Amino acid sequence: MAKPEMKPAFEVRMKALLSNKEDFDKYNSIIHTKPLNYIRCNTLKISCEELFVRLKKRWNVIQPFSTRPEIMLVDSELGPGDLGNAIEHLLGYYYIQEVCSMMSVIALDPRPGERVFDVCASPGSKTTQIASSMQNSGTIIANDVKLDRLRILAANLERCGVMNAVCVRNDGVGLCQRLTEKKFKFDKILLDAPCSGEGTLRSSAKTFLMWNEKVVYKLSREQKKLIANALGCLKKDGVLVYSTCTHSPEENEAVVDFALKNFPVSLEKLDLPLKSRPGVTSWDGEAFSSEMIKCARIYPQDNDSEGFFVAKLRLLEEIK
Amino acid sequence: MKVEFYNAKKKKELLERLNKQFGVSSVPKILFETGKERIRGFSGDLTIDEIYALADISNVEFIGLYLFKQDMEFIRFGFDGALFFKEQFSKNVVNLTDEQVDGWMNGHNLNVVLEKGMYVVKHDNDIFGCGFSDGKGLINFVPKERRIRRN
Numbered sequence: 001m002a003k004p005e006m007k008p009a010f011e012v013r014m015k016a017l018l019s020n021k022e023d024f025d026k027y028n029s030i031i032h033t034k035p036l037n038y039i040r041c042n043t044l045k046i047s048c049e050e051l052f053v054r055l056k057k058r059w060n061v062i063q064p065f066s067t068r069p070e071i072m073l074v075d076s077e078l079g080p081g082d083l084g085n086a087i088e089h090l091l092g093y094y095y096i097q098e099v100c101s102m103m104s105v106i107a108l109d110p111r112p113g114e115r116v117f118d119v120c121a122s123p124g125s126k127t128t129q130i131a132s133s134m135q136n137s138g139t140i141i142a143n144d145v146k147l148d149r150l151r152i153l154a155a156n157l158e159r160c161g162v163m164n165a166v167c168v169r170n171d172g173v174g175l176c177q178r179l180t181e182k183k184f185k186f187d188k189i190l191l192d193a194p195c196s197g198e199g200t201l202r203s204s205a206k207t208f209l210m211w212n213e214k215v216v217y218k219l220s221r222e223q224k225k226l227i228a229n230a231l232g233c234l235k236k237d238g239v240l241v242y243s244t245c246t247h248s249p250e251e252n253e254a255v256v257d258f259a260l261k262n263f264p265v266s267l268e269k270l271d272l273p274l275k276s277r278p279g280v281t282s283w284d285g286e287a288f289s290s291e292m293i294k295c296a297r298i299y300p301q302d303n304d305s306e307g308f309f310v311a312k313l314r315l316l317e318e319i320k
Numbered sequence: 321m322k323v324e325f326y327n328a329k330k331k332k333e334l335l336e337r338l339n340k341q342f343g344v345s346s347v348p349k350i351l352f353e354t355g356k357e358r359i360r361g362f363s364g365d366l367t368i369d370e371i372y373a374l375a376d377i378s379n380v381e382f383i384g385l386y387l388f389k390q391d392m393e394f395i396r397f398g399f400d401g402a403l404f405f406k407e408q409f410s411k412n413v414v415n416l417t418d419e420q421v422d423g424w425m426n427g428h429n430l431n432v433v434l435e436k437g438m439y440v441v442k443h444d445n446d447i448f449g450c451g452f453s454d455g456k457g458l459i460n461f462v463p464k465e466r467r468i469r470r471n
Binding site: 045050081085087090091092113115136137138139140141143147150154155157158159160161162163164165166167168169170175178179181182184 | 348361362363364365366371373374376377378379380381382383384385386398400403404421425445446448465466467468469
């Protein structure tokens with residue numbers, strides 16, 4: 001079977017984002033390779049040291065970031081299902097998760113005792129990561145719109161021993177509005193928005209075929225609605241992390257810029273263990289705030305990972 | 321949301337049973353039954369009133385973690401719920417050998433003769449849920465989705 005290629009319109013856009021030819025060629029090469037096998041230790045059930053020792057007996061396991069021992073890379077030849085079928089996985093000692101998708105929770109930095117709202121929570125990789133950081137204290141409200149997705153979320157929360165979460169099934173915008181009306185306020189909110197998935201080409205080749213420019217614009221409108229309503233659920237000085245697994249500026253900087261221009265928020269600089277590039281300050285004739293350089297664009301060729309976008313917003317005054 | 325939150329009296333009764341059966345001496349602050357005698361625990365800081373208020377404005381589907389099921393005779397820990405009480409188990413614990421772990425995680429019953437009753441199954445620091453002894457062997461309760469899959 002021929003390897004899937006970028007659609008012409010997508011290629012034009014990516015060339016505009018990666019204007020250096022060598023850089024684009026590296027990108028175009030790596031997106032046709034399989035991603036590395038990253039896992040995250042579930043510290044609700046086992047310590048990083050103990051898990052590392054156990055897994056090391058079976059595979060070549062590396063902890064690539066000294067400040068983040070929970071992130072482990074399994075650098076061995078694996079057969080299909082090997083990671084998912086290991087006893088340690090069945091016991092919920094680790095979660096199979098792409099490294100760049102761990103960045104949004106690292107940016108959010110949830111602490112024990114806080115109240116955290118995960119607006120689009122399924123399948124639960126980030127919710128379980130949040131629970132792990134909170135050591136099962138405080139409260140997580142984990143929302144998703146579809147029951148079948150919520151069941152997967154619930155199964156993952158069970159496997160990871162998460163006891164501080166309430167799973168709710170609602171349209172994100174409507175739920176945010178009702179939470180705001182009832183003055184349910186959160187210390188932290190993760191808005192890992194539904195997106196066009198341009199960053200997931202390595203693990204999901206079907207994205208090459210499914211990608212469509214119209215979908216990018218449609219999603220951008222929905223993401224703006226989501227962020228506008230989610231901000232209403234934040235406490236003063238609360239943090240909202242906006243993330244996507246896509247590169248399109250319409251779904252990233254344009255959404256963050258919209259929030260900056262319409263709500264009392266400031267953008268904060270990120271300190272992530274992965275190499276990232278600053279957000280773009282203009283796209284397709286539209287200028288964004290110069291603050292966008294505080295956003296993090298993660299490209300596959302920079303870290304041998306998938307692609308991702310993260311921005312961290314702080315609410316300066318409560319939205320009534 | 322159809323749940324029945326446990327009051328202090330019900331919690332005390334449950335704790336007495338847990339203590340008698342497994343030596344367990346403490347349970348999460350919020351416990352509730354979700355039907356079929358399944359009991360879940362919530363370790364979050366939302367109060368019961370706040371949970372009801374949340375249920376008024378959203379479709380609450382799941383809360384907390386499934387801990388155990390109680391019937392007339394025995395309490396049976398859920399596969400993940402059991403781990404929460406790991407440090408407290410002092411009675412009715414079966415220790416698997418290295419060789420037995422694989423079979424147990426494949427869903428096989430264990431050939432051991434024990435008194436009739438529910439047992440927590442462990443190996444070193446790992447807890448593998450519960451098994452029921454009918455006097456002839458230990459019946460496996462590892463959920464299908466948590467068993468080792470044969471390719």
